[in-house]
Amino acid sequence: MSCGAALLASLPPPWPQRLRRIAACAGGAWLVGGAVRDLLAGRPPGDLDVVVRGDVGAVASGLRVQVVKATRFGTATVAWPDGQELDLVQARREWYDAPAALPRVEPADLAADLARRDFTVNALALALHAAEWGELIDPRGGLADLRAGRLRVLHDGSFDDDPTRLYRAARYATRLGLRPTDRTARLIRTAVSAGRIDLLTPDRLRHELQRCLSEPAAGAQLQCLRRWGLLAAVQPGLRAPTAREVAAALRLAALAGVAPWRVLLLLGLPPDGDGAALAARLTPDLTLTAALQQAAAWRRRALPTAPRSALLRWIEGLPAELAVALAVWQPALRRPLAAWWRGGWPSRAELDGHALQALGVPSGPRLGRLLAGLRDARIDRKVRCREEERAWVLARLAAGDDADAC
Secondary structure, eight states, X not given: OOHHHHHHHTSOTTHHHHHHHHHHHHTOEEEETHHHHHHHTTOOOOSOEEEESSOHHHHHHHHTOEEEEEOTTSEEEEEXXXXXXXXXXXXXEEEOSSTTOOOEEEEOOHHHHHHTSSBGGGSOEEEOSGGGTTOEEOTTOHHHHHHHTEEOBSSTTHHHHOTHHHHHHHHHHHHHOOEEOHHHHHHHHHHHHTTGGGGSOHHHHHHHHHHHHTXXXXXXXXXXXXXXXXXXXXXXXXXXXXXXXXXXXXXXXXXXXXXXXXXXXXXXXXXXXXXXXXXXXXXXXXXXXXXXXXXXXXHHSOOOOSSHHHHHHHHTTSOHHHHHHHHHHOGGGHHHHHHHHTTOSOSSOXXXXXXXXXXXXXXXXXXXXXXXXXXXXXXXXXOOSHHHHHHHHHHHXXXXXXXXXX
């Protein structure tokens, strides 16, 4: 068995059988790009991309799979009945009418398809048709570069054609331990200094930053983005959080159920940075926009650390990613907020509005104030059970004054 055939056989079932079937339906097919690179590097492959001869819609129809998404670039995401997905790609060549423009494409052969890719380590393919099953196609020396730890761009205009490749290069450098060749490093510097990042739409730029900041080694990834000027290219002054900040952000974001990349982006703002400008640069995401716009003001604000109910009233109306960022910026907040996110504080009292009405509280503003005060008393451990809650309410009713319940 060849090395390539052994790599294909290492894929979890039923992928080897499905790949053979795709090749039979298409009259020829190749596993390409990142999946091949990862298999050769001894890493679990991510998404599977298969280049096929002919129209991907016809291949999908022959496979009797569901087309989840199709694009005008000759690609389709297809799903099997068990929910597993794969990307079918019609072999093509492409060209760009202007820097950062979306490409124009036309059908081509595998050689042209591999030549249009970004780096040599992605210009790799494994044949899937029966006669050549597992044969490695490596026209640009990608395997040698992978083994030597080199990141080599395919052609001089690559970063001009598609500036998102700058962020892709940073991900590969960090994730795979690849070092740009001198030529590739020079082309990266040239593209950054020429302002190629400015040509990306907010949606494309946000997507690339999200992918970078979602890498497992987020701290190392941020430092790479900083060194290459890919943070400052998004907004001058945008920084890489410290290793300690990153560790705290990842831990607290997991407790709060927040995507870590959103917190890391907030932490990258300098103390007096313009979060509103960064929001406009990146995203129409309303929640993230609100967090970025409020970040500078809240970072300078002195937050209460006690009683816990006062802290909660300050925090719970904020975007969750901003609350996590505040806990990173102000270490005194970490323990109480971590306890809240773990469910260590009661989120409500046991007595509800109906119970208070049964105790003689009429419907109206006073009922609302007493419910809010009762919740605060429960959070601050002034009452710990239903009977103590009842006594608390009765004491305020007897006093005829619930002002301190707010």
